[in-house]
Amino acid sequence: MTEVLLEPFRLPYMQRALLEVLLLGALAGVVGVFVVLRRLAFVSDALTHTIFPGVVIAHLLDRSLLLGALAFGVLTAVLLTGIGANRRVGADAALAILLTSFFSVGVVLVSRTRTYTADLTVFLFGRVLAVDRADLLQTLALALVVLGTLWALRKELVLRAFDPEGAAAMGYRTAALDLVLNLLIALVVVAAVKAVGTVLVVALIIVPAAAARLLADRVATTTALACALGALGGWLGLAASYEVSVDHGIRLASGATIVVVLVALFGLAAAAAPLRRRVGGGGVPR
Amino acid sequence: MSELLGTFSDGFARRSLLEAVMVGGLCGVVGVHVLLRRLPFFTMALGHATFPGVVLAALLGVNLFLGATLFGAVVVLVVALLGARERVDETSAIGVTLSGAFALGVLLLSAQAGFSRDLAAFLVGSIVTVQHGDLVTTAVAGAAVLGVLAVLHKELVFGAFDRGGLAALGYPVLALDVTLLLLVEVTLVTSIPAVGTILAVALIVAPAAAARLWTERLGATMAVAAAIGVASGVVGLAISQHWRVAAGAAIVLVAATLFTVSLLVAPRHGLLARRRVSRPGAPARVGVPTAGR
Numbered sequence: 264m265t266e267v268l269l270e271p272f273r274l275p276y277m278q279r280a281l282l283e284v285l286l287l288g289a290l291a292g293v294v295g296v297f298v299v300l301r302r303l304a305f306v307s308d309a310l311t312h313t314i315f316p317g318v319v320i321a322h323l324l325d326r327s328l329l330l331g332a333l334a335f336g337v338l339t340a341v342l343l344t345g346i347g348a349n350r351r352v353g354a355d356a357a358l359a360i361l362l363t364s365f366f367s368v369g370v371v372l373v374s375r376t377r378t379y380t381a382d383l384t385v386f387l388f389g390r391v392l393a394v395d396r397a398d399l400l401q402t403l404a405l406a407l408v409v410l411g412t413l414w415a416l417r418k419e420l421v422l423r424a425f426d427p428e429g430a431a432a433m434g435y436r437t438a439a440l441d442l443v444l445n446l447l448i449a450l451v452v453v454a455a456v457k458a459v460g461t462v463l464v465v466a467l468i469i470v471p472a473a474a475a476r477l478l479a480d481r482v483a484t485t486t487a488l489a490c491a492l493g494a495l496g497g498w499l500g501l502a503a504s505y506e507v508s509v510d511h512g513i514r515l516a517s518g519a520t521i522v523v524v525l526v527a528l529f530g531l532a533a534a535a536a537p538l539r540r541r542v543g544g545g546g547v548p549r
Numbered sequence: 550m551s552e553l554l555g556t557f558s559d560g561f562a563r564r565s566l567l568e569a570v571m572v573g574g575l576c577g578v579v580g581v582h583v584l585l586r587r588l589p590f591f592t593m594a595l596g597h598a599t600f601p602g603v604v605l606a607a608l609l610g611v612n613l614f615l616g617a618t619l620f621g622a623v624v625v626l627v628v629a630l631l632g633a634r635e636r637v638d639e640t641s642a643i644g645v646t647l648s649g650a651f652a653l654g655v656l657l658l659s660a661q662a663g664f665s666r667d668l669a670a671f672l673v674g675s676i677v678t679v680q681h682g683d684l685v686t687t688a689v690a691g692a693a694v695l696g697v698l699a700v701l702h703k704e705l706v707f708g709a710f711d712r713g714g715l716a717a718l719g720y721p722v723l724a725l726d727v728t729l730l731l732l733v734e735v736t737l738v739t740s741i742p743a744v745g746t747i748l749a750v751a752l753i754v755a756p757a758a759a760a761r762l763w764t765e766r767l768g769a770t771m772a773v774a775a776a777i778g779v780a781s782g783v784v785g786l787a788i789s790q791h792w793r794v795a796a797g798a799a800i801v802l803v804a805a806t807l808f809t810v811s812l813l814v815a816p817r818h819g820l821l822a823r824r825r826v827s828r829p830g831a832p833a834r835v836g837v838p839t840a841g842r
Binding site for chain 1: 584589590592593638640641642643644648649651652655656659754757761793794795797798799801802808
């Protein structure tokens with residue numbers, strides 16, 4: 264067993280992939296806790312799609328993918344915070360339209376290139392095995408920024424999640440806090456784009472956090488657990504995809520394998536949660 | 550304009566035009582129900598989640614519609630079960646199911662050769678390669694969905710506005726909910742050849758959202774939504790043929806543009822009209838209320 268889990272990571276490119284995935288898993292897990300607390304799953308899904316045209320434009324202009332993604336991530340985060348002002352439309356409908364139209368811009372641009380389908384696939388599903396040292400450093404820098412901001416604002420963000428009126432009454436600017444959280448989600452998506460692609464990032468953010476929430480009550484424990492689950496899923500998924508692809512000749516996309524492992528972990532958590540409750544571990548009713 | 554329409558003279562172009570018209574109209578009508586019940590995220594999730602069904606069906610050589618519809622039904626069930634648990638709220642349940650199912654689809658497909666081309670067609674559609682069989686399926690599925698919607702119109706609308714009242718009158722509320730979800734699912738699957746799984750939600754949500762800005766009565770909203778859906782399909786297709794860009798994405802962008810224009814200039818609910826009529830900040834709402842949750 265340890266053979267399967269450690270053997271693949273003798274290769275340098277697998278080591279880099281592992282580092283990247285551990286970093287991203289932990290980072291996305293932490294941010295995911297806030298996403299799940301605030302029920303922003305749809306918002307993060309939207310962000311993962313709206314960043315796509317930025318990546319495409321950067322690719323076409325031969326600029327850094329990170330910059331392109333960052334520009335569109337910030338743009339979306341701002342638009343999302345202001346959206347839903349028209350009650351006749353509704354926030355979720357506006358979100359769906361924003362998401363698909365941004366995504367379509369990306370598809371239209373990509374469809375003009377000659378390597379259309381191959382490019383599209385890379386953008387959507389990433390290539391974690393092609394991560395290099397510079398990518399790792401970028402991820403590390405983004406992770407430090409995101410985690411630092413979350414740490415500095417942890418009290419305010421948790422208050423905003425559980426008691427928005429209270430936070431507003433105490434004089435916190437809830438709109439600014441919302442914008443900050445949307446920006447942080449955007450940064451995580453940007454960090455993860457190259458490794459797992461735009462479509463599967465949302466899994467990294469939501470699944471570990473939702474699983475951790477099934478098992479823990481306090482925000483701090485939930486965060487630690489989500490972080491650990493995210494990293495664990497990344498490691499197991501990468502090892503499994505390598506093992507099956509190399510030793511059994513069935514090619515499994517690494518990004519998708521990671522997500523499937525994460526969902527399996529969520530399934531285990533969902534199965535274990537009632538047990539834990541019966542034993543008397545968790546006392547806080549919803 | 551005539552130059553744009555001139556691009557539809559070929560056989561394949563005429564087929565794709567017919568498909569765009571049918572899918573656009575169908576999505577427009579169904580979209581009104583999706584908005585009334587606040588189901589856009591769910592529709593999005595279904596779009597992603599039917600994906601492994603399509604892949605499995607393609608691998609096994611079964612009918613794609615059958616595979617997607619069956620898998621979608623499983624997903625409807627999983628979301629309902631997960632969402633019923635006390636510590637998993639519905640958005641997270643949808644998020645987990647969505648990403649899990651989607652990853653499964655990618656995984657299945659990556660195990661096959663010829664990964665990226667098929668995948669791209671599933672994801673963003675490939676309306677130019679629509680065959681006669683697809684047209685027939687679209688026509689039959691569309692007629693069935695519209696027929697059921699017409700028959701159950703009163704009950705479905707009542708349920709969207711006042712679920713409790715409908716239950717109190719003795720209607721099978723749960724069965725009606727499931728029926729509507731299944732109709733949305735069939736609509737989604739039907740539009741996969743035209744716009745693909747990711748973008749289908751736009752063709753469902755955008756025309757309906759635009760129509761709601763122009764109209765007050767539900768019947769009129771549906772008619773306008775269908776018209777906007779058809780217009781998006783036709784204009785998007787023409788643009789894609791003329792400038793050689795992906796058809797599904799062009800259709801979605803036209804729909805989104807029509808929505809944005811409506812949002813600005815619609816006579817009563819548009820941003821400009823509101824600015825003129827109401828004091829800033831005062832709610833100037835009249836007409837049909839949004840369905841409560």
